[in-house]
Amino acid sequence: MTIHLKHGRLIDPVSGKDETVDILIRDGRIEKLGGQITSEKSAQDLDLKGKIVAPGFIDMHVHLREPGFEHKETIETGCASAAAGGFTAVCCMPNTNPVIDDESVVRYVIERGRRVCDGIVDVYPIAAATRGRKGEELAPMAELVGAGAVGFSDDGSPISSAEIMRRAFEYSSMYKRPVIQHAEEETLTQGGVMHEGFVSTRLGMPGIPGVAEEIMVQRDVALLKFIRTARYHVAHISTKEALACVRAAKKEGLHVTCEVTPHHFTLTDEAVSEFDTNTKMNPPLRTKDDLLAMKEGLRDGTIVAIATDHAPHTIDEKEVEYAAAPFGIVGLETAIGLAYTELVDAKYLSLFQLIEKLSTNPRRILSLAPIRIQEGEKANLTFLDPSIEWTVDTASFRSKSKNSPFQGRRLKGKAVGIYNNSKFFATSSL
Amino acid sequence: MMKKTKIIDATGFQRAINRLAHEIVEKEKGAENLAVVGIRTRGDFLARRIAAKIEEIERRPIPVGTLDITLYRDDLRGRLDQPQLQSTQILFDITGKTLVLIDDVLFTGRTIRAALNALMDMGRPAEIQLLVLIDRGHRELPIKADFVGKNVPTSMKQTINVLMKELDDEDAVFLSDSDEMELKR
Amino acid sequence: MKLQNRHLLGLDGMSKEDISAILDTAVLFKEVLERPIKKVPPLQGKTIVNLFFESSTRTRISFELAERRLSADVVTFSTAGSSVSKGETLKDTARNIEAMKIDMVVIRHPAPGASHFLSRVVDANVINAGDGGHEHPTQGLLDMFTLRDKYGRLENLKVCIVGDITHSRVARSNIYGLTTMGAEVSVCGPATLIPRDIEKLGVKVFHRLEDVVQDVDVINVLRIQLERQESGLFPSLREYHRYFGVTKEKVSKASKPITIMHPGPINRDVELSADLADSEHSVILQQVTNGVAVRMAVLYLLGTSN
Numbered sequence: 001m002t003i004h005l006k007h008g009r010l011i012d013p014v015s016g017k018d019e020t021v022d023i024l025i026r027d028g029r030i031e032k033l034g035g036q037i038t039s040e041k042s043a044q045d046l047d048l049k050g051k052i053v054a055p056g057f058i059d060m061h062v063h064l065r066e067p068g069f070e071h072k073e074t075i076e077t078g079c080a081s082a083a084a085g086g087f088t089a090v091c092c093m094p095n096t097n098p099v100i101d102d103e104s105v106v107r108y109v110i111e112r113g114r115r116v117c118d119g120i121v122d123v124y125p126i127a128a129a130t131r132g133r134k135g136e137e138l139a140p141m142a143e144l145v146g147a148g149a150v151g152f153s154d155d156g157s158p159i160s161s162a163e164i165m166r167r168a169f170e171y172s173s174m175y176k177r178p179v180i181q182h183a184e185e186e187t188l189t190q191g192g193v194m195h196e197g198f199v200s201t202r203l204g205m206p207g208i209p210g211v212a213e214e215i216m217v218q219r220d221v222a223l224l225k226f227i228r229t230a231r232y233h234v235a236h237i238s239t240k241e242a243l244a245c246v247r248a249a250k251k252e253g254l255h256v257t258c259e260v261t262p263h264h265f266t267l268t269d270e271a272v273s274e275f276d277t278n279t280k281m282n283p284p285l286r287t288k289d290d291l292l293a294m295k296e297g298l299r300d301g302t303i304v305a306i307a308t309d310h311a312p313h314t315i316d317e318k319e320v321e322y323a324a325a326p327f328g329i330v331g332l333e334t335a336i337g338l339a340y341t342e343l344v345d346a347k348y349l350s351l352f353q354l355i356e357k358l359s360t361n362p363r364r365i366l367s368l369a370p371i372r373i374q375e376g377e378k379a380n381l382t383f384l385d386p387s388i389e390w391t392v393d394t395a396s397f398r399s400k401s402k403n404s405p406f407q408g409r410r411l412k413g414k415a416v417g418i419y420n421n422s423k424f425f426a427t428s429s430l
Numbered sequence: 431m432m433k434k435t436k437i438i439d440a441t442g443f444q445r446a447i448n449r450l451a452h453e454i455v456e457k458e459k460g461a462e463n464l465a466v467v468g469i470r471t472r473g474d475f476l477a478r479r480i481a482a483k484i485e486e487i488e489r490r491p492i493p494v495g496t497l498d499i500t501l502y503r504d505d506l507r508g509r510l511d512q513p514q515l516q517s518t519q520i521l522f523d524i525t526g527k528t529l530v531l532i533d534d535v536l537f538t539g540r541t542i543r544a545a546l547n548a549l550m551d552m553g554r555p556a557e558i559q560l561l562v563l564i565d566r567g568h569r570e571l572p573i574k575a576d577f578v579g580k581n582v583p584t585s586m587k588q589t590i591n592v593l594m595k596e597l598d599d600e601d602a603v604f605l606s607d608s609d610e611m612e613l614k615r
Numbered sequence: 616m617k618l619q620n621r622h623l624l625g626l627d628g629m630s631k632e633d634i635s636a637i638l639d640t641a642v643l644f645k646e647v648l649e650r651p652i653k654k655v656p657p658l659q660g661k662t663i664v665n666l667f668f669e670s671s672t673r674t675r676i677s678f679e680l681a682e683r684r685l686s687a688d689v690v691t692f693s694t695a696g697s698s699v700s701k702g703e704t705l706k707d708t709a710r711n712i713e714a715m716k717i718d719m720v721v722i723r724h725p726a727p728g729a730s731h732f733l734s735r736v737v738d739a740n741v742i743n744a745g746d747g748g749h750e751h752p753t754q755g756l757l758d759m760f761t762l763r764d765k766y767g768r769l770e771n772l773k774v775c776i777v778g779d780i781t782h783s784r785v786a787r788s789n790i791y792g793l794t795t796m797g798a799e800v801s802v803c804g805p806a807t808l809i810p811r812d813i814e815k816l817g818v819k820v821f822h823r824l825e826d827v828v829q830d831v832d833v834i835n836v837l838r839i840q841l842e843r844q845e846s847g848l849f850p851s852l853r854e855y856h857r858y859f860g861v862t863k864e865k866v867s868k869a870s871k872p873i874t875i876m877h878p879g880p881i882n883r884d885v886e887l888s889a890d891l892a893d894s895e896h897s898v899i900l901q902q903v904t905n906g907v908a909v910r911m912a913v914l915y916l917l918g919t920s921n
Contacts, residue, residue, distance in 0.1 A: 196811055197811055197812055198811070198812035198815050200810070200811075201810035201811055201812050201813050201815075201816070202627065202787075202816065203727055203728065203749055204727045204746075204747060204748030204749035204750065204782075204783075204784060204787055205727045205728075205747075205748070205749070206748075207810075207811070274731065275727070275728030275731045275732060316706075319706060319736075320705065320706060320732070321705055321724065321726035321727075321728060321729040321732045322726060322727060322728045322732070323725075323726040323727065323728075323747070324705075324726060498643075500657075501647075501655040501656060501657045501915075502655070502656055502657075503657075506657055506919050507918075507919055511617070512617040512916070512919060512920045515640055515643050515915070516643070517642070517643050517646060518643075518646065518647075519646075547656070548655075551650070551652045551654065551655065552650055552651070552652065553651065
């Protein structure tokens with residue numbers, strides 16, 4: 001199949017290009033790229049006037065739930081959700097059943113990813129850092145990387161033991177893959193259901209103090225100073241103080257990166273006031289101060305990636321009293337709209353920077369080959385319409401789950417389609 | 431458009447009260463075991479005036495109580511405006527008493543039904559007599575007044591308004607044709 | 616007179632007018648409770664279910680009495696100690712309530728926001744009888760009723776709530792209600808039991824009872840739970856009693872008599888000394904009596920509005 005992309009605005013952080021181009025894609029490869037390309041009869045024309053062509057987006061923090069929790073999401077529905085949200089790749093977290101701590105599970109997940117949704121979405125498993133995510137002994141990291149794992153994390157739980165964290169740093173450093181920490185000092189967060197502060201005091205709910213995140217990041221940074229060859233990535237960073245710690249560590253030249261979720265730069269703990277369980281996630285929604293720090297961190301480059309922490313749960317699981325609800329919200333299908341609305345439209349980031357944080361940077365963190373948008377290269381693209389205004393409707397989500405606090409929210413900016421692995425998928429009529 | 435007729439003036443009002451007080455004393459052969467209970471709001475003021483008159487005639491104190499029938503209304507839950515609950519103040523034991531229950535206007539009889547139930551929940555009076563200033567007909571329940579100030583045949587569209595000095599500018603009773611008039615409180 | 620909300624979930628955000636309406640109505644029901652026949656018919660034909668997912672003898676009895684005295688049909692459902700997971704129970708119960716056409720639900724549940732959840736999934740009027748550490752609005756109302764009864768006002772009344780503020784729904788409902796009504800509220804307790812940023816609710820924070828008693832009209836003493844010691848929030852009941860226990864000796868240092876309140880049940884000689892609990896300045900039993908009248912007022916106002 002040949003596709004002729006016309007008049008798209010190419011924004012490519014890898015080459016530094018920002019110009020209006022035509023692109024001819026034949027059998028998955030970019031055959032021609034230039035100011036204007038003569039039409040071919042056999043080609044399918046796509047008019048991208050006013051739209052943006054970007055390297056394919058990757059969500060480096062997703063829970064696909066398969067194997068084990070297929071009632072919440074499957075690799076198929078998760079990939080469909082990713083495609084609908086404008087992502088050509090996802091990294092799935094290992095808190096499945098069985099846990100992704102064995103090469104057979106890594107292979108299973110990758111294989112499933114190739115078979116579903118025409119294989120348009122690349123699935124990169126993040127393997128457990130410790131066996132069974134129990135935090136007691138290292139997972140077979142070499143085998144896991146060999147099978148295709150791109151990073152290590154016990155996400156959902158922190159790697160609590162300093163000794164195990166040290167060994168994870170040391171061992172993973174041989175394979176240039178990051179240890180991704182769910183930063184939470186758990187002795188401080190027992191029973192907590194929301195951020196500890198004025199709102200939790202008002203509502204009488206047990207709190208998760210911000211300091212629990214800061215302490216864990218500080219400890220990890222201290223270990224990283226000790227093992228300078230390791231790569232450390234802080235998942236879903238949420239507090240001003242933890243961010244300051246990352247900023248300082250980067251200044252010291254340590255290999256530290258961090259990601260933020262769209263909900264942590266959009267909502268604060270005030271959203272919990274009506275006890276809507278779709279505002280329950282871990283880390284919890286923090287204060288206005290923290291939210292502004294996240295935006296500042298994105299602007300100054302301390303936060304290099306935006307990832308959703310897409311965490312599907314069924315309606316039955318979420319339609320309970322707040323304390324009994326599981327943590328997490330779906331994120332793939334609202335991420336770009338929220339990021340564009342809250343960051344680009346609100347003048348915190350340029351489009352160029354946004355694309356870096358949704359594509360170029362996360363790929364670099366995970367040692368994935370950069371996407372080159374040039375003749376002869378494989379086409380892996382996300383198409384954005386920055387001017388579309390739309391309303392979030394969870395009923396239309398491709399994800400199996402609908403647990404979003406953004407139902408009914410007006411957003412600006414949306415992915416209109418993706419191209420990857422010789423497949424084209426339009427999320428709305430082009 | 432609205433036709434409003436004064437059917438009792440201040441003098442007539444006073445006369446009616448005097449006559450009703452005398453009728454009670456005559457029928458009950460004195461006031462020995464007598465107590466009066468007025469239904470809020472204007473029945474309460476009527477009760478006080480009638481009690482005062484009986485005290486004047488019989489030279490003995492007459493216990494007066496105030497009854498709020500809101501909790502006993504049969505239309506409590508059908509109404510859009512929630513009626514204001516007010517206090518019931520009957521500071522004497524009604525058991526064994528001859529009670530004269532007093533209201534300003536007798537219409538469907540539902541208010542009296544509610545008042546009777548309320549009184550029964552407070553004790554066991556020897557008997558209850560009903561006194562009203564105006565009986566305008568249209569009963570929906572088998573209730574009849576023992577003492578009536580004035581019988582006023584009315585149509586359903588008409589409205590009776592009792593004014594009393596304690597609340598209004600004057601003592602008077604008006605009959606109006608307009609259905610826009612405020613309904614009897 | 617009609618309350619703004621068709622549920623009573625909490626006093627947070629409730630208007631002064633609504634609080635006054637409930638307290639004024641409760642005065643009338645207190646009169647009913649003094650009659651030989653303490654029963655009136657306004658909720659005849661209404662069905663009320665009391666859902667108690669947490670044991671509570673006195674609140675349950677108080678609600679049941681209030682309901683019966685308003686002539687409602689009453690069903691009480693107590694699942695404390697049930698082995699079924701809480702989430703399932705509440706949702707299933709809500710569906711059953713829908714199916715049984717119940718008019719009002721009174722719910723006590725260990726999870727904050729449980730009554731909010733219920734109010735979203737059923738048509739019935741929902742009354743919160745305590746949801747975890749969040750609110751216990753009828754307790755807040757009966758405490759205010761008792762104080763208004765005694766002092767004739769709530770404005771500028773100085774009330775200190777003493778004890779485990781962090782886990783106390785009674786403290787929160789009192790703080791919301793009293794500050795709305797213009798009282799000056801302070802809290803006193805060990806720093807481990809005072810929640811973060813509570814000053815932003817408009818209350819002063821103290822850690823020494825001695826500092827409180829000089830300038831306060833009322834002390835509302837909270838029950839201290841032994842579990843809090845077990846989870847390391849204070850060292851021992853002995854130490855708690857010594858420093859935060861409200862005793863005759865500590866209160867006697869005040870220049871004027873201090874009214875003593877307690878939501879019950881009292882741990883005698885732990886958070887409150889027995890002699891003080893039984894003294895002339897204690898209004899603890901009045902609180903219990905007033906509780907029925909206040910609950911009747913709430914049930915009446917919600918149950919008869921359309």
